[in-house]
Structures are given as C-alpha cells and as structure tokens.
Amino acid sequence: MFTGLIEEIGTMEGAAKGEKSMKLTLHAKKVLEDIKVGDSISTNGVCLTVTSFTGTTFTVDVMPETMRKTNLGKLKKGNGVNLERALKVSDRLGGHIVSGHIDGTGIIKEYKDEDNATWVTVETKGELIKYIIPKGSIAIDGTSLTVVDTADDSFRVSLIPITKEETILLKKKVGDEVNLECDIVGKYIERFLTFKEDKKVKDKIDMKFLMDNGFL
Numbered sequence: 001m002f003t004g005l006i007e008e009i010g011t012m013e014g015a016a017k018g019e020k021s022m023k024l025t026l027h028a029k030k031v032l033e034d035i036k037v038g039d040s041i042s043t044n045g046v047c048l049t050v051t052s053f054t055g056t057t058f059t060v061d062v063m064p065e066t067m068r069k070t071n072l073g074k075l076k077k078g079n080g081v082n083l084e085r086a087l088k089v090s091d092r093l094g095g096h097i098v099s100g101h102i103d104g105t106g107i108i109k110e111y112k113d114e115d116n117a118t119w120v121t122v123e124t125k126g127e128l129i130k131y132i133i134p135k136g137s138i139a140i141d142g143t144s145l146t147v148v149d150t151a152d153d154s155f156r157v158s159l160i161p162i163t164k165e166e167t168i169l170l171k172k173k174v175g176d177e178v179n180l181e182c183d184i185v186g187k188y189i190e191r192f193l194t195f196k197e198d199k200k201v202k203d204k205i206d207m208k209f210l211m212d213n214g215f216l
Helices: 064-069 161-166 184-194 207-212
Strands: 008-017 022-027 040-043 046-053 057-062 080-085 104-114 117-123 137-140 143-150 154-159 177-182
Touching: 040 057, 137 154, 154 161, 177 184
Parallel strands: none
Antiparallel strands: 008 022, 008 080, 022 057, 040 046, 040 080, 046 057, 104 117, 104 177, 117 154, 137 143, 137 177, 143 154
C-alpha cells in the first residue's frame, strides 16, 4: 500500500526483456536506505517486488499482465521514474490510498500554465472515466493528485510547484502514456452494487417448497 507521495525520481539503468515479461534495473538513492529483498516499491505507480539490489540499484520482475496494463514496457535507458516505498503503519497518509495495481493507461493531451500551477489534461478510456470524479483522487504514474474536472474521455489535474519539481510528470511530452490507478473506493462500491449471487437450486422438498409451488 502506498500514499502517492513520490519519494524520489529514479533512473532506468537497463532491462532484460523476455517474450512477454521484463527484468528492470533501476538506479535510486533514498528508497535504497532500508531496502531488503521482497520489499514493494511503487515504480511509476506500479507495485513491484525487489528481487535483488546493490548500493545504488535495485532489480524487479515485470510480469506479462503488468506489461499489458502499464507503460513500463516503453521505458528506455536513462528515463526517469517515480519511486515510493510501501507505506509504514506509523506514517501519515498525506496522499490517498494507492494499491499500486494499475487500472489502465492514459495519454497526456495538454499542458497549460496558470501562475504557479500547471494544468494537465489526460485522455483515457470510458471504462476508467466512470471511476474518476471531480474533487476525487487519481494516481498518475504513482503520483496522488486531485481531479479538478472530467469530460467524456478525459480529465484534468493541476500540479503545484513541489509536484512539478519532485515527480516526472512535467518531463512527459504531449502524447506520452501514463499509468492510471483510480480511487479504490469507487471500484468496491460498484462491485457491491452490481454483484448478483448465483441462485442455488434447492434439492430439498420441505413444507415451504410445497406451499410455494401450489401443492398445499
């Protein structure tokens, strides 16, 4: 579990690609301070498990489903990535609850400066837009942000100076792909409202069964 408050910008050192998977090696500093094998590190919003590390790098495996759902397969050597260690129980939850399980991707459609803020418009599919609401939370490449407004196929967020400086969001270009994780609460509510339990066929004949079926 994460907060969406990015701890540092790491760098992609290299990738060993399989047929549908990938092993990533990332250069970092802060997230390596108390690292151990098996730890979870959010990389551009994707929860990945550390398989090995050195004093300056850590390595993670990216499985085929993650390759399909995220932008990690498009990373090149030298690209920056947003990094965050898993939340400690004692930490303040300064962002919002971020699981690191990506719902899909979006495309940067527009940047627009306004005084000290930068507006970012992200285009995405309708299957994700239904979970994105004005003043709700969204994680873009793992960064916790507040949604300002939405359209049929896009939404907007506004970046404050510290977010612009300490994340990779403004290093992206119009047309670049970003990882999106919608607020987990909305997905659970939808599941509760739409789930229909399969009806079980009764194999026991009792008085209620006879009455319900007109025998009594």
